[in-house]
Amino acid sequence: MEPSFLLVQSLSGLASASSLFVIASGLTLVFGVTRIVNFAHGSFYMLGAYVAVTIVPWLLEFDRSPWLFFLGVLASAAVVGLLGVAMEILLLRRIYRVPELFQLLATFGVVLIVQDAVLWIWGPVDIPGPRAPGLRHGVYIFDQRFPAYELFLIVVGPVVLGLLWLLMHRTRFGVLIRAATRDREMVGALGVNQALLFTGTLFLGAFLAGLGGALQIPRVSASAHMDLSIITEVFVVTVVGGMGSITGAFLAAVLIGQLQAFGVLIFPKITLVLVFLLMAAVLVVKPWGLLGRPEPAAGRAALPEGILHPRHFGRLEMALGAAALAALIALPVFADAYMLKVATEVLVFALAAFSLNFLVGNGGIVSFGHAAYFGLGAYAAGLLVTRIGLPMEPALLAAPMAGGLFAALFGFFVVRLSGIYLAMLTLAFAQIAYAVCFQWVEVTGGDNGVVGVWPSAWAASRQAYYYLVAVLSVAGILALRHVIYAPFGATLRACRDSEARADAVGVNVRKHRWLGFSLAGSAAGLSGGLYAFSKGSIDPTLLSIPMSVDFLAMILLGGIQTVMGPVLGAAAFHSIKDLFMPLTDHWRFFLGASIIALVLLFPRGLGGAFAMLRSRAGQRRLAAVTAA
Amino acid sequence: MAEPVLQVDGLKAGYGPAEVLFGVTLTLHRGEVAALMGRNGAGKSTTMKAIMGLLAPRGGRVRFDGSDVTGMAPFRIARLGLGYVPEDRRIFTDLTVFENLEVGRKPARSGREPWTPERLFAVFPNLSEMRGRRASAMSGGEQQMLTIARTLMGNPEAVLLDEPSEGLAPVIVEQMAEAVSRMKAEGIAVLLSEQNLDFAAAVADRAYVIERGEIRYEGTMESLEADDAVREAYLTV
Numbered sequence: 001m002e003p004s005f006l007l008v009q010s011l012s013g014l015a016s017a018s019s020l021f022v023i024a025s026g027l028t029l030v031f032g033v034t035r036i037v038n039f040a041h042g043s044f045y046m047l048g049a050y051v052a053v054t055i056v057p058w059l060l061e062f063d064r065s066p067w068l069f070f071l072g073v074l075a076s077a078a079v080v081g082l083l084g085v086a087m088e089i090l091l092l093r094r095i096y097r098v099p100e101l102f103q104l105l106a107t108f109g110v111v112l113i114v115q116d117a118v119l120w121i122w123g124p125v126d127i128p129g130p131r132a133p134g135l136r137h138g139v140y141i142f143d144q145r146f147p148a149y150e151l152f153l154i155v156v157g158p159v160v161l162g163l164l165w166l167l168m169h170r171t172r173f174g175v176l177i178r179a180a181t182r183d184r185e186m187v188g189a190l191g192v193n194q195a196l197l198f199t200g201t202l203f204l205g206a207f208l209a210g211l212g213g214a215l216q217i218p219r220v221s222a223s224a225h226m227d228l229s230i231i232t233e234v235f236v237v238t239v240v241g242g243m244g245s246i247t248g249a250f251l252a253a254v255l256i257g258q259l260q261a262f263g264v265l266i267f268p269k270i271t272l273v274l275v276f277l278l279m280a281a282v283l284v285v286k287p288w289g290l291l292g293r294p295e296p297a298a299g300r301a302a303l304p305e306g307i308l309h310p311r312h313f314g315r316l317e318m319a320l321g322a323a324a325l326a327a328l329i330a331l332p333v334f335a336d337a338y339m340l341k342v343a344t345e346v347l348v349f350a351l352a353a354f355s356l357n358f359l360v361g362n363g364g365i366v367s368f369g370h371a372a373y374f375g376l377g378a379y380a381a382g383l384l385v386t387r388i389g390l391p392m393e394p395a396l397l398a399a400p401m402a403g404g405l406f407a408a409l410f411g412f413f414v415v416r417l418s419g420i421y422l423a424m425l426t427l428a429f430a431q432i433a434y435a436v437c438f439q440w441v442e443v444t445g446g447d448n449g450v451v452g453v454w455p456s457a458w459a460a461s462r463q464a465y466y467y468l469v470a471v472l473s474v475a476g477i478l479a480l481r482h483v484i485y486a487p488f489g490a491t492l493r494a495c496r497d498s499e500a501r502a503d504a505v506g507v508n509v510r511k512h513r514w515l516g517f518s519l520a521g522s523a524a525g526l527s528g529g530l531y532a533f534s535k536g537s538i539d540p541t542l543l544s545i546p547m548s549v550d551f552l553a554m555i556l557l558g559g560i561q562t563v564m565g566p567v568l569g570a571a572a573f574h575s576i577k578d579l580f581m582p583l584t585d586h587w588r589f590f591l592g593a594s595i596i597a598l599v600l601l602f603p604r605g606l607g608g609a610f611a612m613l614r615s616r617a618g619q620r621r622l623a624a625v626t627a628a
Numbered sequence: 629m630a631e632p633v634l635q636v637d638g639l640k641a642g643y644g645p646a647e648v649l650f651g652v653t654l655t656l657h658r659g660e661v662a663a664l665m666g667r668n669g670a671g672k673s674t675t676m677k678a679i680m681g682l683l684a685p686r687g688g689r690v691r692f693d694g695s696d697v698t699g700m701a702p703f704r705i706a707r708l709g710l711g712y713v714p715e716d717r718r719i720f721t722d723l724t725v726f727e728n729l730e731v732g733r734k735p736a737r738s739g740r741e742p743w744t745p746e747r748l749f750a751v752f753p754n755l756s757e758m759r760g761r762r763a764s765a766m767s768g769g770e771q772q773m774l775t776i777a778r779t780l781m782g783n784p785e786a787v788l789l790d791e792p793s794e795g796l797a798p799v800i801v802e803q804m805a806e807a808v809s810r811m812k813a814e815g816i817a818v819l820l821s822e823q824n825l826d827f828a829a830a831v832a833d834r835a836y837v838i839e840r841g842e843i844r845y846e847g848t849m850e851s852l853e854a855d856d857a858v859r860e861a862y863l864t865v
Contacts, residue, residue: 172730179720179731186718189680190732191706191782 004142009261011141015150017257018157019212023230024237024249025164026208032181032244033201036092037100037420039107042231043114044080044206048213049222050122052076053129056217066134077211084206088199094600096198100420101366102599105556108549109599111227112592118224120586129217149218156215160208161250168246177201181244228545232431235424236275240282242292243421251290272435279428280413287416306361306496310484310563317564328470332463341534342578344466346571347473348531353554353566354477355523360552361560362484363516364496365415368423369430370524370551372410373403375543376433377525379444382453382538387443392456396472396529403525404518406433411517415510418499430548437540449539453532469530476523477567483519484563492516550577553595630658633693633786633817634679634710640687641678648674650841651688656786656819661812663832663849664821665863671841672821673715676788680712681705693785709737711784715791715821719771719778721764725755728763728774732781740783740815748777751810769800776807786817793827805830825863829853837862 027041056072087110095103135152138145168174176197180187188194213226220226237256241248259278263271288294313321331343352374359365380402381395410429417425437444444450459465483489494502495509502509532538541547550573558569581587634656641649648671656662666672677683679690681702690698697705706712720728729745736742749756752773758766763774772792779787792808793801801824808831811818822828828835828849835852837845839862845852852858 172733175723175727175730178722178727182720182722183718185682185702186714186720187731188702189682189706189712189714190778191703191734192731193703 004144008141008144008146009265010258011146011154012150013257013259013261014157014254015153015257016260017253017255018153018155019215020233020237020257021157021250021253022160022215023209023212024234024241024253025160025246026205026212027234028238028241028244028246028249029164029177029208030201030205031238031420033177033184034092034096034198035420036096036103036107037235037243037424038092038205039104039231040087040110040114041205041209041234042227042229043111044084044209045213045230045234046118046222046224046226047083047114048076048080048210049129049216049220049226050118050127050213051079051210052214052217053127053222054122056214057130060130060133064133066132069130069132069134073211073214076214077207080210080213081203081207084202084209085199087206088202091596092198092202093195098599100423101360101552101556104368104420104423105549105552106596106599108545109592109595111231112546112588112595115224115227116586116589116592122222122224124224126221126223128221131218135218153215157250157253160211161246164246173197173200232428232435235431236279236428238289239421239424239428240279240289242286242289244293245289245291248289248291272432272439276429276432279425283413283416283425288421306364307357307484307493307561307563310489312485325474328474332466337462340462340466342575344462344469344534345531345578346574347466347469348527348534349551349554349570349574350567351473351476351530352524352527353551353558353570354480355520355527356551357555357558357560357566358480358484358523359517359520360555361562361566362489362496363492363513363520365513365517366419366423367414367426367517367520367548368552369426369428369433369545369548370520371543371545371547372426372430372433373407373521373524374528374531374547374551375437375538375540376406377403377522377528378532378538378542379437379528380525381529382450382532383443385453386450392454392459392533396526396533399529399532400522400526403528404522407521407524408514408518411514411521415513415517427545427548430543431545434540434543434545437543445539447540449537451537453536453538455533459533465534469534472526472530476526480519480523481563488512488515549595553591553598556598630660632656632691633658634819635691636675636679636688637691638688639675639678639685639690641674641683641685643683647686648841649678652838652841652843653688654819654836654843654846656817658785658817659812659815660834661808661818661820661832663828663835664819664838665823665825665828665835665852666821666838667823667863670838670862672838673790674841675838676712676790676819676821679705680710680788682712706782706784707734709783709785711779711782711787713775713779713787713789713792715794717768717771717775719763719766719774722762724760724762725766725774726759728778729781732778734782736783737785742783743780745781748780751807752777769796769803772796772800772804773807776804776811780811780816784816786819787811789818789820791821791823793822793824801827823863825853825859 023045027038030036030038052073055076056069059068059072062068091106091110095106132149135149137148139148139151168178176187176192180194180197184194237249237252240256241252255278256275259274260271263274267273282290332340335343356367356370359367377399381399384390384395384398385392414422414425438446454460455465459468491507491512494507495512499509528542554569554573555566556569557573558565558567580590584590632655636652636654638651638653639649640651652671652675664672664675674683678685681697681700685698689696692705692708692710695708697708720731726745729748754770755773755777763771766774789808792804796804805827808818808820820832832849835847835849836843837858844862845858
């Protein structure tokens with residue numbers, strides 16, 4: 001290979017690293033101060049691009065000067081910065097003290113709302129931006145042509161790094177931010193208004209995301225998918241660099257930029273696999289990233305509270321369970337085709353949600369990428385049937401194996417971390433699995449997926465397949481439930497509540513978590529396989545972030561501190577969504593708003609609300625008895 | 629006696645289901661040094677946190693410098709002129725000595741000479757030599773001095789000093805005593821929590837003894853030193 005080609009390749013890697021760094025620096029800054037991983041950071045990036053493709057062409061009408069172009073870019077970033085301020089005041093301020101899982105979910109609610117807002121304001125068609133006046137030409141580096149704008153981008157990253165360094169070390173605002181990154185309560189006790197500091201930080205963070213987006217407009221069109229694709233890359237950069245470390249983010253961005261630039265030459269289709277390998281390698285050696293440090297004991301749990309005392313079924317629950325089982329068996333007799341379809345899906349999701357809560361509620365392992373194992377199970381089953389021509393039965397056996405194997409592989413890394421790092425890593429793995437299914441078109445069918453995943457003849461009717469799903473799903477749930485009550489489940493709860501104490505009494509914490517993660521993954525895989533045959537097709541949305549969030553919403557709705565709550569949550573969530581979605585064009589908005597409302601109003605879910613009512617009634621009875 | 633600057637009346641506080649303070653009542657007068665004495669777990673630190681607003685009071689009143697500050701945000705209480713030096717120091721380890729002082733800086737109060745880094749370096753000469761050093765590279769004693777200096781940068785009217793002598797070498801404890809005396813000389817009122825009777829006796833005018841979240845004794849430092857029964861009951865281990 002010619003040296004000039006390698007140089008140009010490396011330069012284009014630097015250009016994308018530069019852009020990536022600008023965005024990631026904002027996320028890591030906001031995390032450092034507020035300890036919130038802002039999912040909506042990708043939305044700010046997208047908004048930056050959309051605002052820029054709106055106002056920059058308008059400015060260029062006056063004069064096609066580079067100055068007006070960059071004025072427009074900065075103005076777009078400032079607009080996005082103000083949106084960050086609005087988000088801080090309206091939402092973040094209310095959730096600084098809630099568990100991380102809720103923070104991630106609430107900011108994901110914002111992602112959904114912004115997606116709908118963007119579609120509403122700018123429409124579904126991608127909008128190309130103008131090219132930068134004065135930087136439209138190419139520069140010859142030896143004999144290779146290289147766009148001048150990319151060279152400019154290469155400069156932007158280090159300039160932003162330098163300016164941030166000056167801000168952090170030479171201004172009072174920066175010193176306060178750095179102090180708050182270590183101990184925000186103490187900063188408050190010294191008389192600093194944290195609210196203002198946090199608002200300012202959100203402005204800066206959103207500004208940087210908006211700047212990153214606005215700078216992209218000469219290269220890529222503004223589109224409604226920019227948010228989730230960038231947020232994954234940014235998560236990877238911040239995790240590899242170390243959460244909260246700006247310099248770390250820069251290093252990681254350069255590493256990943258180069259890796260992608262040269263990875264394209266080796267594995268043109270699946271460069272993300274290389275990124276995965278890099279991330280895995282870094283996290284094994286340095287679990288807190290290149291320049292990160294162990295989380296300061298923030299005194300805040302990742303979880304609201306998990307399953308505390310799994311009670312065995314009392315007479316009431318036994319009766320309810322028996323009634324539910326009877327209803328399951330009797331359903332096909334009176335249900336129409338639509339109800340049967342919904343019921344089948346509810347059963348599938350109930351198993352997936354139950355397996356997720358096995359991790360979250362019972363194990364304290366907040367997985368933000370549970371859809372990966374669900375989707376990989378579905379793909380394993382679907383591909384075996386369509387590509388190899390196997391019948392349904394072995395394919396349904398392969399689904400939990402695939403889910404379990406990948407959960408074992410990813411889980412090996414995941415269980416080394418905890419808290420927010422763990423959540424982000426599970427999410428990153430899920431996105432990598434998603435990207436492979438999306439990009440590996442020859443095998444997976446890419447975006448369109450694969451159709452023709454049908455059950456064997458004996459299970460082909462809706463009724464028969466419904467009974468099959470019911471049997472397998474109920475069996476899966478009962479098996480996992482049994483594990484929760486078994487010593488293994490108790491050990492997982494011990495690891496959740498105090499890793500150090502569990503370790504001290506001789507529990508191999510990592511191994512237990514790893515086994516738990518794999519078990520939950522295989523249950524999700526089975527659920528995914530069942531789903532594939534019920535739909536007759538597979539596609540990448542099965543392992544997408546929104547799917548993972550749906551599962552989280554189900555367990556949250558059901559109450560993560562209850563054993564059977566996730567089943568109720570899955571039933572409620574899926575039937576509401578299925579009824580509601582066709583009625584509105586703005587289901588994302590409603591879903592996002594509902595998730596936020598759920599986090600703010602009912603953090604303990606339906607199950608929790610039920611338990612609270614019951615304990616209140618109990619207290620009232622007690623009060624009545626004592627009074628008498 | 630001078631007028632009160634801090635009045636705590638029936639203060640209740642706790643963590644989750646655990647009640648720690650069952651109605652603490654005490655007064656700090658302008659310019660005096662008062663010691664809050666008690667064993668581990670008696671409620672000394674909790675009292676200070678609840679006064680400072682770091683822990684939401686569940687009952688009672690806190691008045692500072694003429695205003696009711698019960699349940700106020702800590703930064704507002706700090707801005708009214710109440711300084712807080714936590715027991716575990718909570719220095720910003722990533723920041724330099726100078727930057728730590730910067731975080732504490734607040735506008736001067738009328739009628740007082742404002743604290744500047746230069747004035748503080750005169751009081752704490754060792755800090756002056758390491759102003760550009762990262763706080764993580766300081767010894768425990770130096771960090772303790774820095775927390776006090778950081779609080780003084782806010783030009784407080786009164787300071788809550790939580791266990792200033794805990795875990796320090798005797799020579800540093802002596803320096804701490806000097807620092808407290810210096811604050812008193814500047815007219816700053818100090819409420820310090822202590823287990824070390826010698827230290828308290830060296831710096832404090834009056835003493836309160838707290839046990840299981842209630843004030844059990846109140847008097848001058850001399851009378852506490854003379855009262856064997858109270859010392860036996862509440863202070864010795």
